[in-house]
Amino acid sequence: xxxxxxxxxxxxxxxxxLGTFKPVKAEETLTVYSYDSIEPWMKQxxxxxxxxxxxxxxxxxxxxxxEVLSRLILEKNNPRADVVVGIDNSYLQKAISEGILIPYxxxxxxxxxxxxxxxxxxxxxxxxYDYGAIAIVYKKDVVKNPPKTxxxxxxxxxxxxxxxxxxxxxxxxxxxxxxxIGVYGDRWPYYWEKLKENDVIIVKGWSAGWExxxxxxxxxxxxxxxxxAYDACNxxxxxxxxxxxxxxxxxQIEGAGIVKGTKHLELAKEFINFLISKTAQEKLPLNQWMYxxxxxxxxxxxxxxxxxxxxxxxxxxxxxxxxxxxxxWLKEWRALMVEGKKPEEISPTQTSSPNTSTSTSNxxxxxxxxxxxxxxxxxxxxxx
Numbered sequence: 001x002x003x004x005x006x007x008x009x010x011x012x013x014x015x016x017x018l019g020t021f022k023p024v025k026a027e028e029t030l031t032v033y034s035y036d037s038i039e040p041w042m043k044q045x046x047x048x049x050x051x052x053x054x055x056x057x058x059x060x061x062x063x064x065x066x067e068v069l070s071r072l073i074l075e076k077n078n079p080r081a082d083v084v085v086g087i088d089n090s091y092l093q094k095a096i097s098e099g100i101l102i103p104y105x106x107x108x109x110x111x112x113x114x115x116x117x118x119x120x121x122x123x124x125x126x127x128x129y130d131y132g133a134i135a136i137v138y139k140k141d142v143v144k145n146p147p148k149t150x151x152x153x154x155x156x157x158x159x160x161x162x163x164x165x166x167x168x169x170x171x172x173x174x175x176x177x178x179x180x181i182g183v184y185g186d187r188w189p190y191y192w193e194k195l196k197e198n199d200v201i202i203v204k205g206w207s208a209g210w211e212x213x214x215x216x217x218x219x220x221x222x223x224x225x226x227x228x229a230y231d232a233c234n235x236x237x238x239x240x241x242x243x244x245x246x247x248x249x250x251x252q253i254e255g256a257g258i259v260k261g262t263k264h265l266e267l268a269k270e271f272i273n274f275l276i277s278k279t280a281q282e283k284l285p286l287n288q289w290m291y292x293x294x295x296x297x298x299x300x301x302x303x304x305x306x307x308x309x310x311x312x313x314x315x316x317x318x319x320x321x322x323x324x325x326x327x328x329w330l331k332e333w334r335a336l337m338v339e340g341k342k343p344e345e346i347s348p349t350q351t352s353s354p355n356t357s358t359s360t361s362n363x364x365x366x367x368x369x370x371x372x373x374x375x376x377x378x379x380x381x382x383x384x
Contacts, residue, residue, distance in 0.1 A: 028055045030267050033068050033259075034085040035171075036061040037207055041287035045280045052274075055267060064205030065091060065171035065254075072100045072259065079261035082268045085275070087126055088254045089119075090167075090174035093323035095257070101125040102258040102265075106273035111294045116253060119316070126255030129275045130290035133249040134175045135225040135242040135307055136162075143219050143241070150183060150191060150245050153198070153220070160199035162220040163209045167333055170205045171252070176222045177333060178322075179250035182315035189336050189343035196337060225249070225307035226289050233286060233302035242307040249312040254290065 034042070039061060046057045062068045065086045072084060076098065087095050095101055105124040109117070112128060120128045136153075138146050147153050153162055165173030181188045201218055203209040213221035225244070231237040256275050258268045274280055281294035285303060292299075335346040 028264060028267055029058050030055055030083065030264055030271060031058045031060060031081045032083045032085060032271070033060050033062070033072065033081040035065050035068055035205075036063055038086060038288065041284055044283040044287055045274070048279060049271060049274050053267065053270060057271075063207060064165070064169055066167075066169040066174065067205070069095055070169075073098050076100050076260070079259050081259045082262040082264050083256060083271050084259055085129070085256040086171070086254055087257065088171045088175070088252050089319075089322070090171050090178055090252070090326075092121055092126060092255065093319060094326060096121075096123075096125050097323065100260055102260050102262070104258050104269055104272060106269065106276065108273050108276040108294070111278075111296055112276065113293070113295055116293055120253045120255060121319075126257040127272050127276060128253050128255045128293050129281075130284055130288055130292060131251060131253040132290045133225045133244070133251050133307075133309055134172060134179065134222060135227070135244055135249075137213070137221050137223040137227045137240060137242045138219055139216075140239050140241050142216065146241060146243055147220070148243065148245070150180065153200075153245070154191075154194035156198075158198065158220065160201065161218050162195070162198075162222075163201045163203060163213055163218045164195070164222045165206055165209055166202050166204055168330060170203075171254075172206045172209075172222060172224075173202075174330075175250055175252050177329065178317055179245075179248070179315055181329065182250060182317055183246055183248060186347070189332060189346060192333065192336055193343055202337065224289065225309065226291075226303065229303045229306040230289050232305035233300060238305060244307065244309065244312045247312050248315050249309045250315045251309075 032042075039059070042059055046059065049055075050057055060081065062071060065088060068084060068086060069091050072079070072081065072095070075081070079100075084095075084101075103123055103125050104127070106127055109124070109127065116128050116131060120126070136147065147155075147158060152158065164176055167173040167177040177188075180191055184191050201212070203212065206223070209221055210223065212218060213223075223242075225242050228238065228240045228242055231240045256272055258265065258272065262268050276294055278294055278296055281292040281297045284290060284292045284297075285300055332346045335341040336343065
């Protein structure tokens with residue numbers, strides 16, 4: 001009898017204790033899409049975010065930002081990502097028009113200069129996290145007299161010696177295309193025809209191009225103005241040179257956004273906010289080789305080796321022009337460079353130039369032109 005009572009009492013105690021326990025919640029997983037060269041920065045900051053919020057971040061990387069956007073569009077009816085990191089101003093309007101993003105203005109946006117917000121995306125479909133400018137890079141011991149203008153690149157001495165990323169799949173390549181459009185207006189197909197005739201090397205993305213260039217398979221490469229800072233910072237090597245063609249600079253701004261259809265909305269918001277926090281931004285320059293948008297972050301001293309844009313004319317194509325013309329420009333580029341059509345075949349009726357602007361002062365444009373008045377005037381690198 002006593003054993004029976006004891007067993008009953010033990011059962012009551014165990015049942016009451018079990019009633020106070022709460023089931024352990026499964027660890028949340030936030031899926032982030034980005035391009036492969038962002039990995040060094042992500043390896044630095046993702047563990048901090050995971051520990052702070054007790055979650056897991058699954059980083060899914062693609063070759064280039066263009067590939068990332070294409071995947072998001074393909075998956076828009078059944079999204080697998082929660083956050084996308086790395087869509088720049090070249091692809092911004094495409095991403096917005098496809099309806100794949102949820103607008104969200106993070107609390108840390110107060111640390112981003114107004115010119116960056118206004119020139120990039122005031123609607124905050126994408127939140128800017130870094131910026132910079134593309135350039136032609138070369139090795140000083142290989143190239144003694146580098147080209148100075150776009151036209152120089154079409155001369156016989158540079159035949160088969162220039163590596164350019166494909167604008168259909170690469171944000172760096174898209175930026176270079178827009179750079180030429182900013183300089184040549186609607187005459188840009190005629191310039192690209194000259195590049196094609198001069199055996200320009202087209203690669204899928206930045207990483208593939210950098211590998212070719214690094215192995216000396218071609219001496220000139222469309223990359224970033226902070227490439228010289230990269231070698232100076234990491235190897236105490238100042239042998240990399242960079243050039244702004246025609247003394248002009250095309251500024252790239254990159255952003256991160258929340259994917260429409262995410263099942264982890266609040267966590268996605270926290271991740272966007274975290275990306276522009278001082279904690280994450282301080283680790284950006286020496287890993288991402290871009291300029292941080294958080295104005296409280298100081299740059300490493302070796303960034304003084306980056307190509308200084310203060311004397312260059314900043315090329316800007318307004319967002320409304322990008323929204324209206326980007327798809328057409330890409331179709332024309334494909335027709336010219338892939339399908340083998342002539343410039344007069346792909347756009348025979350165009351006579352006017354796109355609404356582009358250049359500036360060497362704060363009066364010319366609102367946005368990148370303001371860079372010229374900031375202390376962060378050298379500009380950008382890495383690995384789009």
